[in-house]
Amino acid sequence: MEYPRPLAQLITQLQKLPTIGQKTAQRLAFFMLKLPETETAQIAAAIAEVKQLLSYCNVCGAITDANPCHICTNLRRDRQVICVVEESDDLWAIERTNGYKGLYHVLGGVLSPLDGIGPDELRIDSLFQRLNDVKEIILATNLTTEGQATALYLTQHLENFDITVSRIAHGIPFGGDLEYIDEVTLAKALEGRREV
Amino acid sequence: MEYPRPLAQLITQLQKLPTIGQKTAQRLAFFMLKLPETETAQIAAAIAEVKQLLSYCNVCGAITDANPCHICTNLRRDRQVICVVEESDDLWAIERTNGYKGLYHVLGGVLSPLDGIGPDELRIDSLFQRLNDVKEIILATNLTTEGQATALYLTQHLENFDITVSRIAHGIPFGGDLEYIDEVTLAKALEGRREV
Numbered sequence: 175m176e177y178p179r180p181l182a183q184l185i186t187q188l189q190k191l192p193t194i195g196q197k198t199a200q201r202l203a204f205f206m207l208k209l210p211e212t213e214t215a216q217i218a219a220a221i222a223e224v225k226q227l228l229s230y231c232n233v234c235g236a237i238t239d240a241n242p243c244h245i246c247t248n249l250r251r252d253r254q255v256i257c258v259v260e261e262s263d264d265l266w267a268i269e270r271t272n273g274y275k276g277l278y279h280v281l282g283g284v285l286s287p288l289d290g291i292g293p294d295e296l297r298i299d300s301l302f303q304r305l306n307d308v309k310e311i312i313l314a315t316n317l318t319t320e321g322q323a324t325a326l327y328l329t330q331h332l333e334n335f336d337i338t339v340s341r342i343a344h345g346i347p348f349g350g351d352l353e354y355i356d357e358v359t360l361a362k363a364l365e366g367r368r369e370v
Numbered sequence: 371m372e373y374p375r376p377l378a379q380l381i382t383q384l385q386k387l388p389t390i391g392q393k394t395a396q397r398l399a400f401f402m403l404k405l406p407e408t409e410t411a412q413i414a415a416a417i418a419e420v421k422q423l424l425s426y427c428n429v430c431g432a433i434t435d436a437n438p439c440h441i442c443t444n445l446r447r448d449r450q451v452i453c454v455v456e457e458s459d460d461l462w463a464i465e466r467t468n469g470y471k472g473l474y475h476v477l478g479g480v481l482s483p484l485d486g487i488g489p490d491e492l493r494i495d496s497l498f499q500r501l502n503d504v505k506e507i508i509l510a511t512n513l514t515t516e517g518q519a520t521a522l523y524l525t526q527h528l529e530n531f532d533i534t535v536s537r538i539a540h541g542i543p544f545g546g547d548l549e550y551i552d553e554v555t556l557a558k559a560l561e562g563r564r565e566v
Contacts, residue, residue, distance in 0.1 A: 179423075181420060181424065184416040184420045186416075187416040190409065190413065192397065193394070200459075204459050205388050206421070207424070207433060207458075211421040214418060217384070217417055220380040220384075221417065222414035222415075223380075224376050224377060224410065225410045226376075226407070227374075237374060237377070239376055243374075263400050
């Protein structure tokens with residue numbers, strides 16, 4: 175004899191999520207069984223709605239509940255700077271620093287020829303269509319082979335425009351210990367050294 | 371600026387679950403954002419249905435999708451033995467051993483006067499109403515202060531019936547090393563020793 179069908183179903187569904195194996199799925203399912211029905215209904219609704227209510231901003235490509243998104247329509251932001259990121263979570267991470275007041279452009283991934291992802295699969299054309307009045311493009315793709323290749327590709331294609339292209343700094347993170355830092359980061363930190 | 375509202379909502383809801391803090395909730399939410407809508411709909415439906423479709427068996431008190439449950443209505447099970455457990459998950463754990471063919475009774479908790487849980491809060495009366503034709507009651511509450519007190523309470527109240535009352539064995543688990551076993555378990559293992 176196995177679990178009642180709806181419970182077995184829930185355990186199976188929860189195991190689709192990352193870092194949730196069978197034991198964790200069981201524990202979560204048992205916990206939900208003990209919650210009041212209003213609580214489980216809220217959790218279920220939140221999961222269902224996250225895909226129903228969110229879409230991609232037509233301008234910058236960020237995941238948003240308004241279109242164009244709140245950043246693209248915010249007139250107090252600096253429209254002369256666009257920060258290019260891979261995904262919406264990168265955008266939110268930068269927003270949390272409260273240190274950037276320009277606009278964004280979300281590529282939706284990185285160039286990765288082996289996975290069949292070329293410039294046409296990313297939101298690169300729509301970036302080039304936004305360059306009127308733009309003075310600076312900040313490339314904030316990640317420090318991976320693909321992220322670097324994507325930054326290089328964009329740099330080359332932006333050369334023809336009268337725009338400053340910059341790359342976010344890579345180096346030793348706050349609290350990082352030289353001894354334990356990987357060599358790519360360390361090389362970047364040396365390369366990006368600044369006179370004091 | 372914060373996450374779009376439906377995403378923030380989802381992260382808040384996921385944090386209701388045990389072992390899921392803010393970072394894990396964010397990671398799970400981002401993962402769900404990338405799933406196709408049919409997949410998130412399935413997860414949401416499974417969570418909503420687990421409370422909608424399941425109820426407590428009128429006979430044994432187990433969580434079930436049929437009433438009476440599949441075990442209570444299974445005529446191939448031994449109706450002369452009832453195994454008393456605290457919760458439905460204990461029942462499922464015993465079922466997984468495939469070693470027990472009797473019926474169950476789920477108390478729905480343990481006696482805990484400090485939490486205001488007395489005999490009337492548990493399914494104890496309904497157990498006494500099931501004792502016709504029963505030859506043995508196996509007490510399988512956990513080896514905790516409350517579980518032991520509950521087993522003792524039931525033993526005392528079952529004395530007046532012509533029924534064998536037994537308690538599951540407590541002792542060293544499979545693969546357990548004496549050196550690292552807690553003293554309660556070790557004391558129980560000595561107490562429950564059997565001649566070889």
